[in-house]
Amino acid sequence: MFRLEARTSTPAWFNLALPLLAIGATLVLCSGLIALAGAGVIEAYGVMFSASLGDSYAITETLVRATPMIFTGLAVAVAFRAKFWNIGAEGQLLAGAVASCAVGAIPMPAPLAMLLMAVAGAAAGAAVALVPATLRVKFRVDDVVSSLLLNSVIFYALMALIEGPWKDSFSGYPISPPIEDSANFPVLLEGTRLHLGVVAAFLAAPLIWFLIVRTTLGFRIRVIGENPEAARYGGIHVERVLVSTALLSGALAGLAGVGEVGGVHFQVMSDISPGYGYSGIVVAMLARLNPLGVVPAAIFLAAVMTGAEAMSRATGVPAFLSDVIQGTALLAMLVALLFTAYRIRRVGVAK
Amino acid sequence: MSVVLEQIFQVGFLAAIIRIATPLAFATLGEMFSERAGVLNLGIEGIMLLSAMTGFTATSLSGSLWLGVLAAVLTGAVMGALHALFTVTLGLSQHVCGIGVTLFSSGLAYFLYRLIFGQQSVPPSIKSFETLPIPILSDLPVLGPAVFNQFSLVYMAMLAVPLAAFVLYRTPWGLSVxxxxxxxxxxxxxxxSVIATRFQAVILGGALMGLAGAFLSMVQFNAFTFGLVSGRGWVAIALVVFGRWDPWRSAGAALLFAFVDALQLRMQASGLGHIPYEAFLMLPFIFTIVAMAVMSRNAVAPSALLKPFRREER
Incomplete structure (x- = not known):
């Protein structure tokens, strides 16, 4: 007989072991789908790996892909720490993309353009996140539902823009006009798409880690998430901290959109985000809400996405496998997290 | 204003409301059963999509519409069981598990659909149900053709509301829930048994979400498309709050939402050309958010919602 037994502390190596366990379980489970599609499991995963991490160009592509998910992953990690259930990173990303695209289209010197794009994008994301936070604080509206519904509202607003005033009158395509060349983020490595935003994402992670672990705001965020009653008793203004968390979370998600406009697409279109906002939830959970863990988690998901396309071309397995892997990884990670709270003990069979 | 009033009392408009409300009613009742037992099911969006896919596929391969409906219901029940396994048995976070179930089911739906049907320029479609006029009642003016000349799944939704109320308030199992x-x-x-009752309620809820998905792919669109559900599951969660976790009120909320949605569709069509059509598409979502803001202050959720139950922990 086995039983679950409560655990008081968890060893440090769990932080690494649990995500790896979850990812391992995910790959094993999803191999069934590859077999179902009639392809060799080893071959398919092999193509996936070599196309995403196999050579230096592939690695740069994966890093470019990981960048928006580092930002949305950080956005979700910060929010979930405070138990502010921000499922709206997708909409906040789109808002950030639209705002930075509008600013980037104004001619101005390069450094100023990039700075203002970042500021506008972060502000737009924060403004969107403010809605569910305000609704929760003032009207007790469930933040999950309102932030989810808001994603649809923002998406339609974006569509109204690119099919309306921003529509390309020349081709008739629903795409926004491109931003100024001077506003394009500089490429760091000749011949790749590795842009300045990638570096920004890699710097943002330790910065947010420092904020969460070492600053007063970070402490408050953690306390209202873990024990709001104790926080209130300790004199922390829970509502105010919740709103600050939402602003920070929304700004980070908005920056994901800025990076996509300034560094990758240079304009806005309807499919600018293939669900990076939702992927951020998977990233944050794989990272156990630790901002430093967000970086490798985002790189993993990016590798899966980049790799899945190549795998699909090579083996015929639908590239949607990467969506299944994301969902499975999230669920597997949640199950793996049980090991932090419980340990499995063998006990004698009761006679 | 008179134009709006005229529109409302047209047969076509009333029929549109009923058609839009049907999947929402199934989904809302499903989510309500789950939440009444203390389990929030954010998997609803993905469960509806996957059920829509399996229902469509089963019909498309077998030629039988009812086999498709059965496949969708079973899919919903199985995914409900999966969500219950994570949230009830293992006691994991209902929020995150629900998102996980949605991501997993949507991914699986896309993957399997592409695997079975390949990439086609014209998406495959099925021949849907015929309408089933109810004798005598369908001869009533306006109401007759709009309400009583509908698809059998619509009648099922109409019957599901009193049935859900009866089960929830008048049976021992409903009391347990x-x-x-x-x-x-x-x-x-x-x-x-807390675990067993919650499991059953979440599975029943999943089955109802499956019916919602079946209606979308097999009656409303006669095809499976990737944007098929497009937020209807999230709306259903809001409607449960709006309907205060009661079957009748939830069904009323679904009708109200359907009215707004049908109205925006009419407004899109009736040449208010200077307003972008996206503004109308947004309308039901904004309406839902506002409705929640108005209702949530007084809404009392089931007290054990979101709380896992472990017998040995006191």
Missing amino acids: RMVGENPRAADSAGV
Whole structure:
């Protein structure tokens, strides 16, 4: 007989072991789908790996892909720490993309353009996140539902823009006009798409880690998430901290959109985000809400996405496998997290 | 204003409301059963999509519409069981598990659909149900053709509302569901199995979400498309709050939402050309958010919602 037994502390190596366990379980489970599609499991995963991490160009592509998910992953990690259930990173990303695209289209010197794009994008994301936070604080509206519904509202607003005033009158395509060349983020490595935003994402992670672990705001965020009653008793203004968390979370998600406009697409279109906002939830959970863990988690998901396309071309397995892997990884990670709270003990069979 | 009023009392408009409300009613009732037992199911969006896919596929391969409906219901029940396994048995976070179930089911739906049907320029479609006029009632003016000349799944939704109310308020099982959602400890002392009851409620809820998905792919669109559900599952969660976790009120909320949605569709069509059509598409979502803001202050959720139950922990 086995039983679950409560655990008081968890060893440090769990932080690494649990995500790896979850990812391992995910790959094993999803191999069934590859077999179902009639392809060799080893071959398919092999193509996936070599196309995403196999050579230096592939690695740069994966890093470019990981960048928006580092930002949305950080956005979700910060929010979930405070138990502010921000499922709206997708909409906040789109808002950030639209705002930075509008600013980037104004001619101005390069450094100023990039700075203002970042500021506008972060502000737009924060403004969107403010809605569910305000609704929760003032009207007790469930933040999950309102932030989810808001994603649809923002998406339609974006569509109204690119099919309306921003529509390309020349081709008739629903795409926004491109931003100024001077506003394009500089490429760091000749011949790749590795842009300045990638570096920004890699710097943002330790910065947010420092904020969460070492600053007063970070402490408050953690306390209202873990024990709001104790926080209130300790004199922390829970509502105010919740709103600050939402602003920070929304700004980070908005920056994901800025990076996509300034560094990758240079304009806005309807499919600018293939669900990076939702992927951020998977990233944050794989990272156990630790901002430093967000970086490798985002790189993993990016590798899966980049790799899945190549795998699909090579083996015929639908590239949607990467969506299944994301969902499975999230669920597997949640199950793996049980090991932090419980340990499995063998006990004698009761006679 | 008179134009709006004229529109409302047209047969076509009333029929549109009923058609839009049907999948929402199934989904809302499904989510309501789950939440009454204390389990929030954010998997609803993905469960509806996957059920829509399996229902469509089963019909498309077998030629039988009812086999498709059965496949969708079973899919919903299985995914409900999966969500229950994570949230009830293992006691994991209902929020995150629900998102996980949605991501997983949507991914699986896309993957399997592409695997079975390949990439086609014209998406495959099925021949849907015929309408089933109800004798005598369908001869009533306006109401007759709009309400009583509908698809059998629509009638099922109409019957599902009183049935859900009866099950929830008048049967021992319904009492157990309400008990484990309000006070699982007391239910446990009274000899009700909290785990089993929650499991059953979430599975029943999943099956109803499956019916919602089946209606979308097999009646409303006669095809499976990737944007098929497009937020209807999230709307259903809001409607449960709006309907205060009651079958009748939830169904009323679904009708109200359907009215707004049908109205925006009409407004799109009736040449208000200077307003972008996206503004109308947004309308039902904004309406839902506002409705929640108005209602949530007084809404009392089942007290054990979101709280896992572990017998040995006091």
